[in-house]
Amino acid sequence: MKAFLIDRYGKNTGRLGEMPSPIVGAHDVLIEVHASSVNVLDAKIRQGDFKLILPYSLPLVLGNDLAGVVVEVGAQVSRFKPGDEVYARAPETRIGTFAERIAVDENALARKPANLDMAHAASIPLVALTAWQVLVETAHLQPGQKVLIHAGSGGVGTLAIQLAKHLGAFVATTTSTANVEWVKALGADRVIDYTQQNFENVLHDYDVVLNSLGADVLEKSLKVLKRGGQLISISGPPTPQFAREQGLSWPLQQVMRLLSLGIRRKARKQGVRYAFVFMRADGAQLQPLTELIEAAIITPVIDRTFPLEHTAQALTYVEQGRARGKVVITLK
Numbered sequence: 001m002k003a004f005l006i007d008r009y010g011k012n013t014g015r016l017g018e019m020p021s022p023i024v025g026a027h028d029v030l031i032e033v034h035a036s037s038v039n040v041l042d043a044k045i046r047q048g049d050f051k052l053i054l055p056y057s058l059p060l061v062l063g064n065d066l067a068g069v070v071v072e073v074g075a076q077v078s079r080f081k082p083g084d085e086v087y088a089r090a091p092e093t094r095i096g097t098f099a100e101r102i103a104v105d106e107n108a109l110a111r112k113p114a115n116l117d118m119a120h121a122a123s124i125p126l127v128a129l130t131a132w133q134v135l136v137e138t139a140h141l142q143p144g145q146k147v148l149i150h151a152g153s154g155g156v157g158t159l160a161i162q163l164a165k166h167l168g169a170f171v172a173t174t175t176s177t178a179n180v181e182w183v184k185a186l187g188a189d190r191v192i193d194y195t196q197q198n199f200e201n202v203l204h205d206y207d208v209v210l211n212s213l214g215a216d217v218l219e220k221s222l223k224v225l226k227r228g229g230q231l232i233s234i235s236g237p238p239t240p241q242f243a244r245e246q247g248l249s250w251p252l253q254q255v256m257r258l259l260s261l262g263i264r265r266k267a268r269k270q271g272v273r274y275a276f277v278f279m280r281a282d283g284a285q286l287q288p289l290t291e292l293i294e295a296a297i298i299t300p301v302i303d304r305t306f307p308l309e310h311t312a313q314a315l316t317y318v319e320q321g322r323a324r325g326k327v328v329i330t331l332k
């Protein structure tokens with residue numbers, strides 16, 4: 001089958017090549033991939049940034065998100081059958097959605113939202129699950145609470161704004177001038193144009209911050225939180241708790257302890273809870289998101305679409321950090 005793969009880690013590596021069709025285990029569903037989407041994670045995996053946490057063997061087919069059609073099911077699969085239209089974030093241990101086919105554990109899969117085409121469905125899983133795992137599972141965001149979602153025009157931000165509004169929160173976000181009106185239309189109540197204003201000088205008494213930007217923004221975000229607030233970062237630094245949950249070695253746990261020591265100390269001093277979230281695949285959790293999409297409460301946003309043959313260009317585009325919504329790879 002055709003796939004976009006890397007033979008070694010590094011910037012700009014990767015090529016279109018032939019790979020054997022995946023082996024279908026007892027709990028697996030073999031899917032003909034119609035569309036995938038590019039995440040910053042794909043670029044980071046390509047560069048080798050996740051080598052220690054996710055030790056893949058090479059050659060590695062990249063790609064975490066998919067939408068497609070079931071072509072075969074393993075002996076123990078009960079919830080899916082050939083012909084079903086599905087979508088998923090492939091489990092992190094077995095990625096490879098930039099390919100004509102992939103075998104995915106049925107627990108990671110959900111039926112595709114009926115109102116979406118394959119491209120829009122493929123843009124959803126990783127970013128929507130991230131937003132859910134931050135806002136619902138970790139923050140337990142409540143109606144009337146105030147949340148700051150950084151980078152509201154990005155893949156995670158566009159989904160998180162819509163989910164937070166649905167949960168009844170007051171939503172502030174940061175973006176550049178060109179995207180201000182656009183993120184307001186997505187539902188943001190307060191938009192800080194980061195080219196004109198420093199968010200930490202104008203926002204106060206927030207309950208939750210979702211940080212997807214760098215260490216400087218993370219630290220400044222402490223200033224907008226009230227005592228008892230929650231600073232939740234998806235861009236690091238990882239915590240020892242995360243290292244333990246991932247089953248990482250003792251030395252790696254210590255590295256993560258040190259990496260997050262500064263922000264954990266500052267957060268504690270301010271009476272704020274710091275958490276790092278590393279999203280996970282979860283088909284059951286996609287179900288409530290599917291319902292919100294079908295009710296038109298959450299609408300996916302695609303910036304650009306590239307054919308599989310142009311995956312390298314798609315990765316370069318995402319690496320530039322200016323995407324408005326998601327970048328999709330089409331195979332059909």
Ligand SMILES: NC(=O)c1ccc[n+]([C@@H]2O[C@H](COP(=O)([O-])OP(=O)(O)OC[C@H]3O[C@@H](n4cnc5c(N)ncnc54)[C@H](OP(=O)(O)O)[C@@H]3O)[C@@H](O)[C@H]2O)c1
Nearest residue numbers: 040151153154155156174176212234277278279321322323
């Ligand atoms: N831990 C996890 O499980 C997890 C899951 C998903 C993503 N992530 C991480 O979260 C980060 C964001 O992911 P993403 O998919 O949302 O990225 P993305 O779609 O590539 O983000 C691009 C957007 O970021 C905005 N942006 C860039 N610099 C900004 C700034 N200083 N202030 C406000 N907005 C800014 C850009 O808007 P402008 O053009 O207007 O600047 C652009 O729309 C990545 O580092 C990714 O690896 C982590």
